[in-house]
Amino acid sequence: MEMLFEEEQQQIQAISDRLQKDSNAIAVLVINKDGQEIARSGQTSDLDITSLSSLFAGNVAATGEIAKFLREEEFGGQFHEGTKQNVHISVVARRAILVVIFDGRSSLGLVRLRVRKATEEMTKIFDALVKKIAAQQAAGIGGGSQLPGEITDEDIDKLFGE
């Protein structure tokens, strides 16, 4: 099970916000490798984040697998060039995907530069998070204290509107 706590989410959010501003990007998304959102910054209100996250995750998974078939360890990043917008995709700490959407107000060089810095910072947070979860699980806390105790049939039926 993967967990994200408020403290680390806020730290990642802050780095994401800074990256979006420093790179003059339209938007920045941070998602986990299974395609679930961790943070978003910039102009995201008109984006379907759930759909995009799933597609970026599928894309990164497929590219990673292509790398294996070509006996490459991994491809560091991907760049998609559009007529109005461009997308830079990279993997952070082998567990998250960093997406930067930008247009002519920025450049690939600037985005790469800022992504490198943000990646270093985020890697530290993700590494610390992994240790935190491991420590909690070892201590038997499991992060479960805030989760529903007994999930009943009724709870689940209620979810399905019955």
Add this chain to the structure above:
Amino acid sequence: MSFINYSAREINCKIVYYGPGLCGKTTNLKYIYEKTNPDAKGKMITLATETERTLFFDFLPLSLGEIRGFKTRFHLYTVPGQVFYDASRKLILKGVDGVVFVADSQVARFEANIESLENLRSNLQEQGYNLDKLPYVVQYNKRDMAEVSSVEELRRELNPNNVPDFEAVASTGVGVFETLKAVAKQVLTELKRGTGG
């Protein structure tokens, strides 16, 4: 892998619909999509060939409301059923929390079901999962077709461990939500165990 986001107070789970080509995996998702309240669903994504065969995956995000303050979100995926898309199937299984095996009840597809189930087992194993320990349900689809195997026969081959199983006609919705509910329930129960709740 289920993802608990304490910051957004969300529980995210991934369910994969598996089965042989043309068994009705996409049809299951389409029916769920059509019958779900607009507030509770996102866009359904289909990465398909020009002949509407699944190329990579279908994706349907569902928000099913809250369990004690946590938004419960299920991401439903299908795999491409055609044999030669095995590399893609493996990718979709990454991080899976629950599996629905959709069997095609037609006599002519009996062997294809068995082959697909073996493929599911070995692909899961490659990633360190054991099907017998995962939330898992079986659906016998296409019960409305002319020449179908009996449920007993299908059960004997495809469900020896007696996991929850359902007869279905996905095109008209028979058994579709029953299947989804059964797997969702198992996933949530497993989640509770995993967090010591």
